[in-house]
Amino acid sequence: MSSYKARFKVWRGDVEGGGLKDFEVEVNDGEVVLDIIHRLQATQAPDLAVRWNCKAGKCGSCSAEINGRPRLMCMTRMSVFTREETITVTPLRAFPVVRDLVTDVGFNYTKARQVPAFVPPAELGPGEYRMMQEDVDRSQEFRKCIECFLCQDTCHVVRDHEENKPAFAGPRFLMRVAELDMHPLDAASDNGLDRKKTAQDEHGLGYCNITKCCTEVCPEGIKITDNALIPLKERAVDRKYDPLVWLGSKIRRRSS
Amino acid sequence: MATGTEPHLNSGGVRTGTRAAIDAPHLRTDRWWLAPAATAAGLLAFIVYSTWRAFANADYYSAPYVSPFYSPCLAENCKNMPSGPNADLFGSWWAISPAIIILIFPLGFRLTCYYYRKAYYRGFWASPPACAVAEPHKKYSGETRFPLILQNIHRYFFYAAILVAAVLTYDTVLSFRDTDENWGHMGLGTVVFLINIVLIWAYTISCHSCRHIVGGKLKHFSKHPVRYQAWKFVGKLNARHMLLAWASLVSVAVADFYVYLLASGAFDDPRFF
């Protein structure tokens, strides 16, 4: 077992301002970045603010940007860096900062509320649901999501354009719409809710330019773009961009 | 508290006032620019090559091979290609290269393809250049407005691409002839055409729209077992859509270039039998 001193730069500050602070800290075999942050807390900076919970990549709390890449601190092993490298840790840069590595992720909770919930089929009671495995596979993949919000953080639609936040739900919640639209027993359409259409009209699917950063950063390996966003775009096309229907509606509008 | 507390620029994006005050547009230390740069270079090379060849209006037929850029050939000014993909739909008024007529379709297919969109949004438009690297644009509306809203018609280009692929398949069959139109022969060009058509089909079938149409749009796979199998098959190909996009792009250029070499007399097709 060998240990060494690593150089870290950790962003410290709050909404008033802040900067990268230098640390030298011990690193042991098999450790992850979160271990090092904890060591800093215990030995050098007891008030260093950081969110974490399970430390096993299951809860999605310890999201941060490590050397500029959105990652879970608990799932970033120190062995991926060289010993000479200075490792930079900053809070998520798409959300308002609270303090140090902690950001205000309220955006995501606001968006979660805007997606209409699962609509149970009226004719089935508890215990009467029958679904085939192949019919739930797709939605199950999306339900692996641990809501670390790394996809929301990396998505340039809101990361680089604060003004798009009201209009765009972000990959996580567009995926939620896809999950519900693919749920074999979701009865939204019986209640007049067309998830395919609202994905485009209310949740900002059109902003997505499928540049796949959400998929790239997903710690659960969910194929967000290929399996959720693009299928959802295709479903929206079914509803909205059939050119004949579109042309028809244009002509009618003009003549009226 | 912090070393060199930076004043907040508050200039939008990651420098929005409420976010962590970090001036740098990104802090990535890896070679993040490599992928978009390589993509841009590759696409640019193809654009230059294909523009030259499409407007050349020459050296696209050397029996039994017809360049995929000129097939099907739909104007009167097309070379006569014995039993080849000639169909004079446009007549004599079409004065420039007949390649332009047909290339619209594969071009449109690739331009609206979900993979190529990613490639050129990142490579050419830097929107974004790479993940968590700030993009240089002040405004962004994605594919919500004209002209990018037209990306939604991808599936109709897919249908057209199927027709084009069918014609190219026909061309490949024709390549099993010799220069005198006798069947049962093969040359190096036949192999080039075979590889190309396999890649073209694989790329076309692996399209996201195709995946949607064959089964993705269904709510209950269990009620459509055949379409479910088709969807799974397309899904497997679709996972390699990027690879197939590049492979077929190269192969179509190679096939064309091969015909160019033959037609311009720079090279003789080695015949196997």
Add this chain to the structure above:
Amino acid sequence: MSVVDRQEWDVVVVGAGGAGLRAAIEARERGARTAVICKSLFGKAHTVMAEGGIAAAMANVNEHDNWQVHFRDTMRGGKFLNQWRMAELHAQEAPQRVWELETWGALFDRTKDGKISQRNFGGHEYPRLAHVGDRTGLELIRTLQQKIVSLQQEDKKETGDYESRLKVFQECTVTRILKDGSRVSGVFAYERETGRFMVLEAPSVVIATGGIGKSFKVTSNSWEYTGDGHALALLAGAPLLNMEFVQFHPTGMVWPPSVKGILVTESVRGDGGVLRNSEDKRFMFDYIPDVFKEKYAESEEEADRWYEDPENNRRPPELLPRDEVARAINAEVKAGRGSPHGGVFLDVSTRMPAEIIKRRLPSMYHQFKELADVDITAEAMEVGPTCHYVMGGIAVDSDSAAARGVPGLFAAGEVAGGMHGSNRLGGNSLSDLLVFGRRAGWHAAEYATGLSGARPPVDEVQIDTAAAEALRPFSAEGPAPGEDDGRPPENPYTVHQELQQTMNDLVGIIRREGEMEQALEKLADLRVRARRAGVEGHRQFNPGWHLALDLRNMLLVSECVARAALERTESRGGHTREDHPTMERKWRNINLLCRLTDPTGGLAATDPVRGQITLTRETTDPIRADLLALFDKEELVKYLAEEELYE
């Protein structure tokens, strides 16, 4: 008078894991205005860590299953110490609770005919665990979270405000339960983000804060598991039950050090994984206790046949209840037959093809690959016991989940005691959360609406005292003038580490009288030091401060564990005494209750001998005759005392 934000609610739920959210849903659906307070972000609760499944006798896979069999398994697993009425309700209601989740959008793995699939698990006679791969806890928490959102959407439609009837206060910590005489009047809490104090006035408080694992060094539990609910109840005057029973999960990761303790799900064994020692021997065959002899295979051949044909073969001993497996691993390591890093080998790589492993155990594959750089399809895992769950907890009424002696206080989930007896079966935790979470929410709502106009008033003095207590770490700058030992304030992280080491070494998986006495002295010392734990910086999201406040709870709970463990001179379930190695029938009907010695709030008592906790013994109600009749007489004689049998 401190400046605090004050709000009125009908029901306040402390904790947003499975039990807390289920309670909140129930209370809101029964018309109570409900607030949920949680330490983490909404949806991050420790419940997400549960992997195996939810035990419910739905009989989807084996038609012979029913609630009676489930009840029997639960009682056997708990060594008959369970509060039997809870075990009965749990077994009866669990299927309804699972089915209800489906109507809220949960997507469990399916059987061939489209029902919820159920898997085998340690201690369960039939395949019984509804599951989603190995991320069942995540599915549970997400479903409940989304149900809450859907209720809020309904409220928005009706009242224009998402939070008019159901609100989640995330990243807030409750430090005191406020009382009006003996009854609950609200809670005192601080917001982690800003450090601001708030008081939620409410006649009903449901405690659903989970467990205590963070008092131990090797644990599968997250930082939240500091025994807050246990301590809050104690401080409010409610007793804790059987705190000596702490479950050490047999298979935690042992390497690398940074992930030591993280769980390796039991489904690895349910799906065919086997335990071997350094001599490559499947040692579990040597550790089948007499009470289980007839139920488990005697040869490797029979055990292997069971996976394919459970009807005609007995199950492999790897699937014994957790306490047995944990002790066996402990014994192998002590005998020098352990793996290089002090565990044993858990192997699936030689048992199934890589593809199957990846499909059935995706997150385990992931976990080992990412965290330990081990490919479980190619090599064996190294595993060892890790502190996982506390069976003891707040003493509650079985039917209403009401805490004893404090009207308006309810408890559900891991923080409540009794349900699991001396040892919990895998899969029974998630079902426990749902069954008793619902019951707690229901009765809390009923109690609150029953009071109608006469809400208990909040005492200003209690608010001021609570505020002062919460602020003390900022002024703990060493000794007061006059007492000059000149030491700087204690670092809360150091105190915490010493506490974890103490509990791990002295009140861990195998216990001895002398060591526990030593532990009590050490705890008293730590308690003195914890009072001097100081913090730097300010109140805004300051983890050092948060930890300093949590120390009070961990120390209280640790003392309960140590005192009760010292008192119970037998070995049973999650309590193993080296000096009293056998299970004693005379202890079967004895509950140990912990109460605060000085309930007037004087936590200053630092006398190591007296401590803060007083233990009392209590004899449990006899098990109802029709439930006893579910067991064979031969089995009962192993557990019950003579006189209990003849009654």
